[in-house]
Amino acid sequence: MNPLCPPPLPHDTEAALVRAEAHCTTRGTRLTPLRRAILALILARQGVVKAYDLLADLQAQRGKADPPTVYRALAFLVAQGLIHRVETLNAYVVCCQLGHTHASVLLLCERCQSIAELSAEAELNGLFAAAQGCAFQPRRQEVLLTGLCQACAA
Amino acid sequence: MNPLCPPPLPHDTEAALVRAEAHCTTRGTRLTPLRRAILALILARQGVVKAYDLLADLQAQRGKADPPTVYRALAFLVAQGLIHRVETLNAYVVCCQLGHTHASVLLLCERCQSIAELSAEAELNGLFAAAQGCAFQPRRQEVLLTGLCQACAA
DNA sequence: GCTGGAGTGTTATAGCGTAACATTTTAGCC
DNA sequence: GGCTAAAATGTTACGCTATAACACTCCAGC
Numbered sequence: 001m002n003p004l005c006p007p008p009l010p011h012d013t014e015a016a017l018v019r020a021e022a023h024c025t026t027r028g029t030r031l032t033p034l035r036r037a038i039l040a041l042i043l044a045r046q047g048v049v050k051a052y053d054l055l056a057d058l059q060a061q062r063g064k065a066d067p068p069t070v071y072r073a074l075a076f077l078v079a080q081g082l083i084h085r086v087e088t089l090n091a092y093v094v095c096c097q098l099g100h101t102h103a104s105v106l107l108l109c110e111r112c113q114s115i116a117e118l119s120a121e122a123e124l125n126g127l128f129a130a131a132q133g134c135a136f137q138p139r140r141q142e143v144l145l146t147g148l149c150q151a152c153a154a
Numbered sequence: 155m156n157p158l159c160p161p162p163l164p165h166d167t168e169a170a171l172v173r174a175e176a177h178c179t180t181r182g183t184r185l186t187p188l189r190r191a192i193l194a195l196i197l198a199r200q201g202v203v204k205a206y207d208l209l210a211d212l213q214a215q216r217g218k219a220d221p222p223t224v225y226r227a228l229a230f231l232v233a234q235g236l237i238h239r240v241e242t243l244n245a246y247v248v249c250c251q252l253g254h255t256h257a258s259v260l261l262l263c264e265r266c267q268s269i270a271e272l273s274a275e276a277e278l279n280g281l282f283a284a285a286q287g288c289a290f291q292p293r294r295q296e297v298l299l300t301g302l303c304q305a306c307a308a
Numbered sequence: 309g310c311t312g313g314a315g316t317g318t319t320a321t322a323g324c325g326t327a328a329c330a331t332t333t334t335a336g337c338c
Numbered sequence: 339g340g341c342t343a344a345a346a347t348g349t350t351a352c353g354c355t356a357t358a359a360c361a362c363t364c365c366a367g368c
Binding site for chain 1: 345346347348349350355
């Protein structure tokens with residue numbers, strides 16, 4: 001049982017898109033061609049992606065595109081739990097566990113900038129409990145650990 | 155033992171400045187007049203502060219000021235552990251526990267935007283351990299819980 | 309007094325994100 | 339099929355956030 005998330009590189013883009021489509025259908029939302037295209041671009045970049053990079057990609061594909069187009073699609077994908085926003089980087093990563101709303105912990109390598117996703121339900125629940133102990137009602141979390149990935153630490 | 159951090163409002167600005175000064179002296183760094191002034195402005199605003207608000211304050215005080223002036227001071231204060239940067243908000247808050255490098259967990263109320271700071275060493279250590287279990291070497295963390303503060307939940 | 313480094317001033321610009329409104333597309337209904 | 343309301347997208351313009359690059363000042367230590 002490896003809690004680390006994805007096979008970091010060889011995303012199977014097609015399969016991921018099919019899964020995303022099913023995920024949206026289940027939720028009664030629509031993965032429109034535009035949204036699907038942008039998700040595909042994110043998957044194609046395999047890692048952390050910036051909005052304006054996607055904008056450039058989209059412009060390359062279609063000749064013209066403006067920021068709101070990208071940002072709206074990103075907002076939708078985040079809302080569906082298909083991608084995560086990484087605040088520290090002003091960037092986005094694909095979620096590796098769509099379908100089951102999970103507590104995400106992101107691991108960012110400060111050397112190679114790679115991102116992995118950790119499943120740490122128990123630890124996060126501890127954190128939530130601690131907050132509740134202070135009469136704070138947590139609803140969602142943003143947890144980013146910065147450090148060295150296995151490869152870079154070697 | 156209340157893990158929640160500060161008396162939320164009545165910061166004793168003078169005392170905090172004195173403490174900050176001592177903190178810097180200990181570390182061999184200099185809380186220059188400019189840095190001190192900006193820290194004072196942050197303290198005066200009692201809560202989460204945006205860089206350009208500080209810029210406006212500084213301009214009001216001194217007639218002229220430019221972004222790098224503020225950002226350099228903020229970078230210094232963050233480096234000294236005197237304030238925290240809140241990525242999600244592109245904003246800054248005073249640290250309530252200067253002097254002992256602590257693992258900060260921020261609690262942001264999504265209704266009134268107030269920020270509190272939680273001491274949850276044990277839970278964070280659990281998180282670090284989980285990351286290390288995946289051969290990731292964490293160095294620092296950014297943990298933000300969003301939800302409802304005691305007042306707003308009532 | 310010279311020098312090097314830290315701190316600050318100044319100008320310009322890059323990067324990130326959204327408001328507001330127009331237009332098109334879609335789904336549901338008669 | 340045609341109608342309507344809501345959702346989605348296109349388009350324009352702009353505001354906020356942040357940093358690069360270079361000049362200048364100040365001060366400690368020799």
